[in-house]
Amino acid sequence: MNKKFLIFTDIDGTLIDLTTFDPGPVTDVLPKLQKKDIPIVLCSAKTAMEQIKLREFLNIKDPFIVENGGGIYIPKGYFEDKIIKEISPQIEYEDHYIKICVGTSYKYIRKILEIIKKEEKIYFIGFGDLDVNEISRLTGLDKKDSELAKKREFDETIVEIDKISVDILKTRLKEFGLKLIHGGRFYHVISKDASKGKSVIILKNLFKNKYKTELVTIGIGDSENDYDMLKHVDYPYVVEKKSGGWINFDIFDLKKIKGIGPHGWVNVIKDVGILEGQAPNFL
Numbered sequence: 001m002n003k004k005f006l007i008f009t010d011i012d013g014t015l016i017d018l019t020t021f022d023p024g025p026v027t028d029v030l031p032k033l034q035k036k037d038i039p040i041v042l043c044s045a046k047t048a049m050e051q052i053k054l055r056e057f058l059n060i061k062d063p064f065i066v067e068n069g070g071g072i073y074i075p076k077g078y079f080e081d082k083i084i085k086e087i088s089p090q091i092e093y094e095d096h097y098i099k100i101c102v103g104t105s106y107k108y109i110r111k112i113l114e115i116i117k118k119e120e121k122i123y124f125i126g127f128g129d130l131d132v133n134e135i136s137r138l139t140g141l142d143k144k145d146s147e148l149a150k151k152r153e154f155d156e157t158i159v160e161i162d163k164i165s166v167d168i169l170k171t172r173l174k175e176f177g178l179k180l181i182h183g184g185r186f187y188h189v190i191s192k193d194a195s196k197g198k199s200v201i202i203l204k205n206l207f208k209n210k211y212k213t214e215l216v217t218i219g220i221g222d223s224e225n226d227y228d229m230l231k232h233v234d235y236p237y238v239v240e241k242k243s244g245g246w247i248n249f250d251i252f253d254l255k256k257i258k259g260i261g262p263h264g265w266v267n268v269i270k271d272v273g274i275l276e277g278q279a280p281n282f283l
């Protein structure tokens with residue numbers, strides 16, 4: 001039986017450079033993977049709008065996991081509607097996508113953050129408190145991309161917070177079914193039930209159903225919020241950080257690959273050995 005390869009990848013600091021947002025050598029490797037019909041599933045803290053723009057730029061047509069696993073976007077017709085409904089009752093129809101809502105809504109998260117801020121008198125600032133110009137200044141994104149980053153559905157990005165407030169917020173969020181995680185640059189508030197890992201499991205089931213064969217999953221990340229994704233793939237990889245070194249995860253078989261961001265990403269593909277002329281070195 002033919003095995004089906006599947007790649008789950010983080011975006012910032014992994015598929016694209018953390019500060020220049022450049023995919024660099026990845027642009028040459030992606031078409032080769034697509035020619036072999038290997039799905040590339042983006043799995044990131046980025047919003048759907050941000051990922052849709054990147055997918056168009058890189059010509060990726062596969063489902064994608066948004067806002068740290070808060071939601072999954074599936075192009076219409078990619079999987080059978082009936083099966084998607086069976087796997088998740090929480091679906092919404094967009095123009096070109098079927099959206100699985102894994103986490104609670106952004107509106108609810110913002111409401112709870114306001115309550116905690118008032119009650120605890122702590123200090124933090126989220127994307128919802130900022131205008132596009134301020135987001136652009138803080139993130140380095142241009143104004144157009146900052147607008148896309150502000151269109152949040154499942155996860156609030158906390159751009160400024162002090163250490164004491166982190167501890168208080170972490171504790172209080174639990175009461176409301178929410179959690180605080182760190183995404184490499186900023187903190188994020190998301191439903192406690194949503195995670196990159198949970199969304200990876202949902203998609204793995206859908207892919208398994210589509211291809212009716214054994215899946216071989218490869219995961220590529222660079223920071224703390226990738227832990228959950230990497231825990232649920234067969235071959236987990238981390239790329240080198242811009243600041244030097246690799247994140248340390250307690251994951252069996254985790255491979256630390258040489259190369260910062262997208263340079264590491266292409267080295268993962270080489271290491272896995274799934275391109276032309278390369279024998280898969282782990283099968």
Ligand SMILES: [Mg+2]
Pocket residue numbers: 010011012013014183184221222223
């Ligand atoms: Mg990252």
